[in-house]
Amino acid sequence: MKENRLAASPAAVFIFGLLATITFVGVLHLVGGVALGDLYAPVLTGTFATAGSSSAAVWASWRANFTSADLARVEHDARHDQLTGLSNRIALFEQLEKATEQARVNETTLGVLFLDLDRFKVINDSMGHDAGDQLLRIVANRLQASVRNSDVLARFGGDEFVIICHDLLSEGSVISVAQQILRAFEEPVLLFGRAFTASTSIGIAIAKPGDPRRAEDLVRDADAAMYKAKRSRSGYAVFSEAQRLQVIDRLDIEQDLVKAIDHDEFVVYYQPLVNVRKRRLYGFEALVRWKHPTRGLMGPGQFLPVAEETGLMAVVGEKVLREACAQAAVWNHLSPDAQFAKMSINIAEQQLLDVNFPSLVAEILDWSGLPAEQLQLEILENVVVDHLDGLSVLRELRALGVDLAIDDFGTGQSSLSYVKQFDMVSALKIDKAFIDEMGSGSANQAIIEAIVAMAKALDLRVVAEGVETKKQVNQLLDFGVEIMQGYLFNMPVGADKIDPDSWFKSRFASSEGLSAVTVTQVFSEAAALPRPPRRG
Ligand code: C2E
Ligand code: MG
Ligand code: MG
Numbered sequence: 001m002k003e004n005r006l007a008a009s010p011a012a013v014f015i016f017g018l019l020a021t022i023t024f025v026g027v028l029h030l031v032g033g034v035a036l037g038d039l040y041a042p043v044l045t046g047t048f049a050t051a052g053s054s055s056a057a058v059w060a061s062w063r064a065n066f067t068s069a070d071l072a073r074v075e076h077d078a079r080h081d082q083l084t085g086l087s088n089r090i091a092l093f094e095q096l097e098k099a100t101e102q103a104r105v106n107e108t109t110l111g112v113l114f115l116d117l118d119r120f121k122v123i124n125d126s127m128g129h130d131a132g133d134q135l136l137r138i139v140a141n142r143l144q145a146s147v148r149n150s151d152v153l154a155r156f157g158g159d160e161f162v163i164i165c166h167d168l169l170s171e172g173s174v175i176s177v178a179q180q181i182l183r184a185f186e187e188p189v190l191l192f193g194r195a196f197t198a199s200t201s202i203g204i205a206i207a208k209p210g211d212p213r214r215a216e217d218l219v220r221d222a223d224a225a226m227y228k229a230k231r232s233r234s235g236y237a238v239f240s241e242a243q244r245l246q247v248i249d250r251l252d253i254e255q256d257l258v259k260a261i262d263h264d265e266f267v268v269y270y271q272p273l274v275n276v277r278k279r280r281l282y283g284f285e286a287l288v289r290w291k292h293p294t295r296g297l298m299g300p301g302q303f304l305p306v307a308e309e310t311g312l313m314a315v316v317g318e319k320v321l322r323e324a325c326a327q328a329a330v331w332n333h334l335s336p337d338a339q340f341a342k343m344s345i346n347i348a349e350q351q352l353l354d355v356n357f358p359s360l361v362a363e364i365l366d367w368s369g370l371p372a373e374q375l376q377l378e379i380l381e382n383v384v385v386d387h388l389d390g391l392s393v394l395r396e397l398r399a400l401g402v403d404l405a406i407d408d409f410g411t412g413q414s415s416l417s418y419v420k421q422f423d424m425v426s427a428l429k430i431d432k433a434f435i436d437e438m439g440s441g442s443a444n445q446a447i448i449e450a451i452v453a454m455a456k457a458l459d460l461r462v463v464a465e466g467v468e469t470k471k472q473v474n475q476l477l478d479f480g481v482e483i484m485q486g487y488l489f490n491m492p493v494g495a496d497k498i499d500p501d502s503w504f505k506s507r508f509a510s511s512e513g514l515s516a517v518t519v520t521q522v523f524s525e526a527a528a529l530p531r532p533p534r535r536g
Pocket of ligand 3: 407408429431465
């Protein structure tokens, strides 16, 4: 504002300059006796000087105005998110650096909350970006109302928000902020006339006095805790020392994974699926393992999430597809009965999202010589629900003649109604969680019966996963489930442990009156196989 007052008006400069020139020329003509014709040069010089100074005045005035109002606006925009008006990532880190420094000096506790909306992409994709933007604004308002004035709330990017809580009295106070936020999400959101409930997952990093972590470390740790909260669907999770070690471990695994791909360290294990009523082998599920040079045999839970996050899942997935299809083709060659068995292979989200995936499957079938009808692809229920737009890939796969199964069925937070959209799905695999406790009159029993009834109506096969006891076999048979998979029948094993002569010819296939219990015995007698661990 100060510069504004000092800056002369360009019009005033011009008029003043012109008057000065006329007066000067007039004085020269009248008092000095100079002829008018000789006065062209001073007139021109005066006019140019006047125009020059008024241009300089225009520039000075523009600069004066810019440095006050516009500069403030540019500065504000550089530190704020345009959509929500909240602090942006730059401002967040500036304030977090200050806050960590202050907490260190004052020996106070600092909390960082990292929020990520659940299934935001689905809303954006299905209802449009305007609805997505609207939701982000509503969420920003609700968050603002849930935090203290002294807390910093920032939009980190996309559907991610970060909150800095200063001067915490205890760990409990940051947890109550998280709980308050989760309560704020319970109220339905109205988007273009449609009400629905949004939800979020919150990761918390707490820095107690003496904590050496810097601003970016705290955000990274809160982000890692957020992933934990999302995976466990627990709403919020606090970053712990154990998780810190996990993060380091994860980084090691990430580095080793790249080498594992080059060194071909993945192996495929096979677990039988049994049609207990027909008393014959139904097929195998291919389950990947990693023969790690120092850690030993690793299960998929230990490395597939890392492969997914680092974009390596497609490579690992292709290896499994190739190996399992080739193995099934070899068994077909060794035993004509093997041709009735299905090879069921898990497909990850990243694979399903690749538009070229159906042609890869076609190429692998062609390469291995496995008939398409012997291949079944398993897709997790959550993945199917989150990518209803990926249906065209499913349709193309179905058109190849391969079967599609929904894996871990019943664990998704979806309503069953979506199933009717999947005319291309052939089977549902009921998750182990339902099989574990299905005592008579239990909720699980009711769920299994409902799934079987629905599957019958939709002409889908049902497979029960994780069957461990004879009692479960008999209960499942009563509910109308015929195909089962679980440690009771066999653990997943390497292909070298499967003897095609005894497994596919299945002596029990023709033995009428064989009980489910003897099916188990036949399987264990068929080859000297590792037995499932004894329970209790
Ligand atoms: P899933 O597809 O639901 O596979 C069944 C899992 O349950 C397997 O675990 C299997 O070993 C285990 N299981 C089978 N019967 C029993 C039982 O009676 N009791 C118990 N407690 N567990 C049983 P695994 O091999 O650790 O695989 C875990 C998950 O990793 C699989 O769950 C699947 O989602 C994923 N996975 C495995 N291999 C692949 C793969 O090649 N690609 C992809 N995308 N995912 C895979
Ligand atoms: Mg599976
Ligand atoms: Mg499963």
